[in-house]
Amino acid sequence: MDERVWEERWHPLREEWVIIAAHRQGRPWSGETLGASGDEIPPYSPDCYLCPGNARSSGQRNPDYTGTFVFDNDHPGMAPDAPTDLAPPPYPYRNRPANGCARVICYNPRHDLTLAEMPVPDILEVVRVWQQQTRDLAGRPEVKHVLCFENKGQAVGVSNPHPHGQIYGVNFVFKTIETELEASWRHLGETGRELFADIIRAEQADGRRILYEDECSIAFVPYFARYAYEVYVAPKRTVPHVYALADSEAESLARALKDVTVRFDNLWRMSFPYVMPLHQAPTDGADYRAFHFFIAFHPPLRQPHLLKYLAGPEIGGGNFLSDTSPEQKAAELRALPSVHYKEGSGTE
Numbered sequence: 001m002d003e004r005v006w007e008e009r010w011h012p013l014r015e016e017w018v019i020i021a022a023h024r025q026g027r028p029w030s031g032e033t034l035g036a037s038g039d040e041i042p043p044y045s046p047d048c049y050l051c052p053g054n055a056r057s058s059g060q061r062n063p064d065y066t067g068t069f070v071f072d073n074d075h076p077g078m079a080p081d082a083p084t085d086l087a088p089p090p091y092p093y094r095n096r097p098a099n100g101c102a103r104v105i106c107y108n109p110r111h112d113l114t115l116a117e118m119p120v121p122d123i124l125e126v127v128r129v130w131q132q133q134t135r136d137l138a139g140r141p142e143v144k145h146v147l148c149f150e151n152k153g154q155a156v157g158v159s160n161p162h163p164h165g166q167i168y169g170v171n172f173v174f175k176t177i178e179t180e181l182e183a184s185w186r187h188l189g190e191t192g193r194e195l196f197a198d199i200i201r202a203e204q205a206d207g208r209r210i211l212y213e214d215e216c217s218i219a220f221v222p223y224f225a226r227y228a229y230e231v232y233v234a235p236k237r238t239v240p241h242v243y244a245l246a247d248s249e250a251e252s253l254a255r256a257l258k259d260v261t262v263r264f265d266n267l268w269r270m271s272f273p274y275v276m277p278l279h280q281a282p283t284d285g286a287d288y289r290a291f292h293f294f295i296a297f298h299p300p301l302r303q304p305h306l307l308k309y310l311a312g313p314e315i316g317g318g319n320f321l322s323d324t325s326p327e328q329k330a331a332e333l334r335a336l337p338s339v340h341y342k343e344g345s346g347t348e
């Protein structure tokens with residue numbers, strides 16, 4: 001049997017697609033060991049496949065980029081040329097080609113920076129790339145949904161410190177967004193109001209969990225946080241996609257992202273790991289005016305070296321059991337300086 005199977009398989013019990021991308025097994029793994037944090041990271045690494053001028057495993061060479069840099073993932077989970085000659089599975093199973101597009105976005109030419117250490121104008125450039133890429137991929141007929149995300153840190157399996165994220169354009173709508181869409185439509189029908197706007201109002205009325213707020217953006221530990229240091233960063237105006245933000249809103253979003261990521265790093269004076277997805281409406285041309293674009297940070301750590309393991313309730317049951325109080329965790333983050341500990345004068 002060919003084990004290089006590359007297709008989407010329907011999960012009939014969860015009613016969702018599973019991407020099987022077994023052809024990616026040969027992708028490069030820079031096997032840096034855990035516990036290497038604290039080592040000095042150089043601004044350029046000759047071994048890094050994301051640094052300017054370096055060659056990637058595909059043999060292509062990165063340009064000497066000076067800002068952001070986007071390229072098609074050399075080992076994509078979904079692609080325009082994914083196999084189409086799939087063997088049909090027996091009933092009740094379904095499969096189909098993993099048709100779509102996967103890209104990598106380098107945030108900065110500097111190997112040793114993260115969002116938290118980048119100046120706001122550079123973060124704004126990342127926001128602009130999310131806008132361009134979402135628009136670009138949305139224009140492809142096969143793409144129904146664009147997921148921009150960043151996996152950061154060894155705790156979430158990323159050993160290369162070069163600041164980068166990924167962009168998936170897929171031929172289905174991701175389950176989380178599907179659930180949020182249904183809830184948003186139902187809330188709109190029942191109350192005449194937008195659900196996320198009501199969430200923002202509830203957070204403002206309480207106030208204890210808000211980390212950052214200006215005219216256009218807000219960042220908070222949600223009342224219902226599933227992870228200890230979970231944070232939502234959102235524009236105040238309801239827009240379904242990142243590209244619908246006005247310039248002033250995009251700038252505000254960049255400031256909010258800077259503030260939150262700096263607090264994260266200051267918490268334990270270390271580069272703080274997280275999974276950060278952009279929650280955007282689908283791009284299939286339907287009406288998504290009830291959907292409110294936002295960015296979520298899901299940090300896996302509860303303490304400096306203690307992971308929140310997804311176990312029985314989360315993996316088995318599909319619901320989270322949190323051992324921490326969102327109000328207490330928000331208080332910890334609120335008490336921290338909004339200047340990065342490496343940028344400070346050395347005084348506390």
Ligand SMILES: [Zn+2]
Nearest residue numbers: 048051111162
């Ligand atoms: Zn690099």
